Amino acid sequence: MSAQDSLKDRVVLIAGAAGGLGSAAAVACAAAGASVILLGRKVRALNKVYESVKAAGPDPMLYPMDLEGAVPDDFDQLAQAIDGEFGRLDGLLHCAAEFRALTPLAHTDPADFARAIHVDLTARWWLTQACLPLLAKSDAGAAVFVLDTPERRGKPGAAGAFWGGYGLAQSAQAALVPMLQAELGASGPRISGLRPGPMRTGLRAAAYQLNVDPEARPAADYAPACVELLAATGAAWRGKIRDLQEPLAVADPA
Ligand SMILES: NC(=O)c1ccc[n+]([C@@H]2O[C@H](COP(=O)([O-])OP(=O)(O)OC[C@H]3O[C@@H](n4cnc5c(N)ncnc54)[C@H](OP(=O)(O)O)[C@@H]3O)[C@@H](O)[C@H]2O)c1
Known part of the structure; x- marks a missing residue:
């Protein structure tokens, strides 16, 4: 199967689908043949992505x-809706x-800290948890966590300084990927x-000031990597993290 139809007839749920990478990945997944479910919080922004995705696949x-x-009930409801429409994910x-x-952590508003941990870790897990039975119904179910490493040495934010709840949630998710895979085993959904x-x-x-x-x-430069990890080509990354932050330091899956 060519890269062009690597997700043919697949059903893919994208959380954060109106964002930079989320929208680019949604278009790329559709172009690779997938039926894409676009999850986001702003309907107007989602509608714009809807049009681009529709034009691609x-x-x-x-x-x-x-x-x-x-x-958690909301995530269960989403899983039921996907089950009803597609029968699997x-x-x-x-x-x-x-x-x-x-x-600085010392000056972080407590509510902002809790919000970041919630959206960047807890909600991601609750969504994954609700979808696991649906992913298990697929012959190649895969969940992909897009991560950041704000603690890059020698760069602003070394040791993760100033990245607060977002930064901590990245470390937790990096631990979650192999942990969950170990629990699901070699025949369970790929994480x-x-x-x-x-x-x-x-x-x-x-x-950062973008200018x-x-x-x-x-963001579109990284959309093909999303498709690759969601498709059968991502099998080598089961339980692992594909690191494209430093092009020279791409980890070998072996
Ligand atoms: N940008 C980078 O340099 C970079 C580097 C490494 C890793 N990453 C990772 O790449 C992924 C995508 O980030 P991005 O750069 O594409 O950022 P982005 O354009 O800001 O997209 C993030 C998306 O998350 C959505 N979101 C935030 N809070 C939400 C909530 N409570 N409910 C529903 N949706 C919510 C935002 O919705 P709204 O549109 O409504 O705000 C936005 O669509 C993230 O996992 C990030 O950690 C980014």
């Missing part, structure tokens, strides 16, 4: 949801992320992580 489905306020891509500003490099998105703009950020690339 099968008609997508919209699912407006604010991850901050959603409770082949891919889950986590692109939704909450990050407002670089802030992987993806660390894209710096991208020109709203999230990046909250930490003086030559490192940052268009």
Whole structure:
């Protein structure tokens, strides 16, 4: 099967589908043949993505949801809706992320801290947990967590300084990927992580001035990696994180 139809007839749920990477990945997944479910909190933004996805492949489905306020029952309801419509889920891509500003921990508003941990870790897990039975119904179910490493040495934010709840949630998710895979085993749904490099998105703009950020690339540059990890080609990354932050340091899956 060519890369062009690597997700043919697959059903993929993208959380954060109106974001920089989420929207680019949604279009790329549709172009690879997938029926895409677009989850995001702003209907108008989702509608724009809907049009681009529709132009690239099968008609997508919209699912407006604010991850901050959603409770486990809401995720179960989403899983039931997907089950009713498709009977299974082949891919889950986590692109939704909450990050407002670089802030010293000592001065972080307690509510902001809790919000970041909730959206960037707890809600991602609750969504994954609700979808696991549906992913297990697929012959190649895969969940992909898009991660960041704000603790890059020698760069602003070394040791993760100032990245607060968002930064801590990245470390926790990096631990979650192999932990969950170990529990699901070799025949269960595949769990992987993806660390894209710096991208020109709203999230990046909250930490860096984009006009003086030559490192940052268009989010679309990393969409093919999302497709690759969601498709059968991602099998080598079972329980592992694909690190594209430093192009020279791409980890070998072996
Ligand atoms: N940008 C980078 O340089 C970079 C580098 C490494 C890793 N990453 C990772 O890449 C992924 C995608 O980030 P991005 O750069 O594409 O950022 P982005 O453009 O800001 O997209 C993040 C998306 O998350 C959504 N979101 C935030 N809070 C939400 C909530 N409570 N409920 C539902 N949706 C919510 C946002 O919705 P709204 O549109 O409504 O705000 C937005 O669509 C994230 O996992 C991030 O950690 C980014």
